[in-house]
Amino acid sequence: MSQWFDQVTAWLGANPEWLGLAIFLIACIECLAIAGIVVPGVALLFAVGVMAGSGALELWETLLLAYTGGLLGDMISYGLGRRFHQNIRNLPLLRDHPEWISGAENYFQRYGVASLLVGRYIGPLRPMLPMVAGMLDMPFPRFVAVSMLAAAGWAVAYLVPGWATGAALRLPLPEGFWGEAGVVIVAVVAMLGLIVHSTLHEKRLANPLAAGLCLAALGTLLIGWPHLQALDQGLMALVQEQRHASLDRLMVLVTRLGDFTTQLLAGALLGGLLLLLRQWRPACFAIGTLVATALSNTGLKQFFARARPEVLTEPLTTFSFPSGHSSAAFAFFLVLGILAGRGQPGRLRLTWLLLACLPALVIALSRVYLGVHWPTDILAGALLAGGIAAAGLALMQRAAPLTAMAPRIWLLVLPACLALLGGASVWALPEALARYSY
Known part of the structure; x- marks a missing residue:
């Protein structure tokens, strides 16, 4: 073979x-x-x-x-x-x-x-x-x-890694790019490998381990991001090479899904529906994860005060590290993925998490495409959301595991949240197109 x-x-x-x-x-x-x-x-x-x-x-x-x-x-x-x-x-x-x-x-x-x-x-x-x-x-x-x-989702998950590798090999990238990329890839793969292994083998400490690994990786990134400039600049050049006017409108529409107002409304709707349906523990988990992620991201962004890439004609005034769009999107969709996987074996829980990460990843990458965040910004946002979601799940399951929600609940919650996300994104599209022009 x-x-x-x-x-x-x-x-x-x-x-x-x-x-x-x-x-x-x-x-x-x-x-x-x-x-x-x-x-x-x-x-x-x-x-x-x-x-x-x-x-x-x-x-x-x-x-x-x-x-x-x-x-x-x-x-x-x-x-x-x-x-x-x-x-x-x-x-x-x-x-x-x-x-x-x-x-x-x-x-x-x-x-x-x-x-x-x-x-x-x-x-x-x-x-x-x-x-x-x-x-x-x-x-x-x-x-x-x-x-x-x-x-x-399958085409994106299975083709983008190979295509990005080929494009990176073709472009003249900054000196030190491959060394920095190798360190980040090995660290992320090792972290994910340990999380997957513990989940598949139904380890009792799988959730605390996932939380600890994500937050430890985030801490390392918070300290080491000034030493990843070649990686950031190289990936930014790779992504910016793919910019086309025909794609800009789509990417602006996607990035609107991660805006603060959109995520606030979606989070409030999700929490409100769960409370209305008397899903007390899932509601506490969802609300706690989303609020903790938002507050943590805001505090870290103000503390590090990292400047945004100089791509837009009128750069945004707020700081970029970690990416609020990335952390908010990953927190929201990870909450949905975690709740969907309750009561199922490890392989299915991991698959639900993979499915949940795909839309969040697209939203995060749209920020790099539009030139408003560095790649390490969105990585930091994803690690922050993952760490807080895993920690919140571990806390909620100290006494008893979260049980699966009935299909009738999902038939109400999921379409409502997705409809709100889509509607809010389209509503402000004209303003966003002008904001993200370059």
């Missing part, structure tokens, strides 16, 4: 004109029933992402190709399940490995629509769940709607 992998990547390196088609096909195969389990699609996607970022394709082209390829794989898998139903178990590979389909079937029957969102990030389940959805006669319009949403 490794020899075949090397041959494919070597051929694509010699024939970059086929790279776009390769990304589309690899994404399709990675999401295709049975084939997605056999083919090392994740490694291939990272490799072709690096090639695309080296100058062959722009980021939006790379993501669009992966997105449409993944959707096609989902549609084919769904069609196979809908066409053959239970007879699909008689296919050669599935007959030899019945656990592939039985595991996906049990997961789908247990979590329904949510399984298609969460299972997208669980390797063995990703290619099998669409086929199971068809096999169990999930309505096609509902499947398409969920699949379109899931494929968008």
